[in-house]
Amino acid sequence: xxxxxxxxxxxxxxxxxxxxxxxxxxxxxxxxxxxxxxxxxxxxxxxxxxxxxxxxxxxxxxxxxxxxxxxxxxxxxxxxxxxxxxxxxxxxxxxxxxxxxxxxxxxxxxxxxxxxxxxxxxxxxxxxxxxxxxxxxxxxxxxxxx
Numbered sequence: 001x002x003x004x005x006x007x008x009x010x011x012x013x014x015x016x017x018x019x020x021x022x023x024x025x026x027x028x029x030x031x032x033x034x035x036x037x038x039x040x041x042x043x044x045x046x047x048x049x050x051x052x053x054x055x056x057x058x059x060x061x062x063x064x065x066x067x068x069x070x071x072x073x074x075x076x077x078x079x080x081x082x083x084x085x086x087x088x089x090x091x092x093x094x095x096x097x098x099x100x101x102x103x104x105x106x107x108x109x110x111x112x113x114x115x116x117x118x119x120x121x122x123x124x125x126x127x128x129x130x131x132x133x134x135x136x137x138x139x140x141x142x143x144x145x146x
């Protein structure tokens with residue numbers, strides 16, 4: 001593996017920045033299955049997030065068993081559809097204290113998880129779009145190249 005090259009798990013096909021990355025090795029699921037029986041606003045929230053992120057550059061959507069991860073070189077956001085809302089988190093390279101975040105977990109100086117809950121697509125506003133852009137940079141590991 002050369003610098004910058006992604007390692008692909010030979011079993012599930014998922015890519016990682018690090019060779020032999022620990023992960024739940026399972027084939028991806030079906031995106032639509034995650035939204036079955038959920039309020040239409042839940043899917044609309046996710047679709048709006050996805051529109052913001054795909055405008056930033058290439059992204060892999062990983063429908064896993066319990067969540068939908070968004071991945072570039074690493075996963076930078078994940079979402080779990082519930083009946084009436086969309087739970088999720090962003091990984092940022094800094095702590096951002098905003099009322100929209102339900103919980104913030106600091107794993108390291110440049111790996112800070114920000115949990116949120118969305119009930120309306122309008123909540124994917126300019127502020128959240130900017131934070132999604134920042135999280136995308138973390139997923140691309142550009143924050144490590146400063």
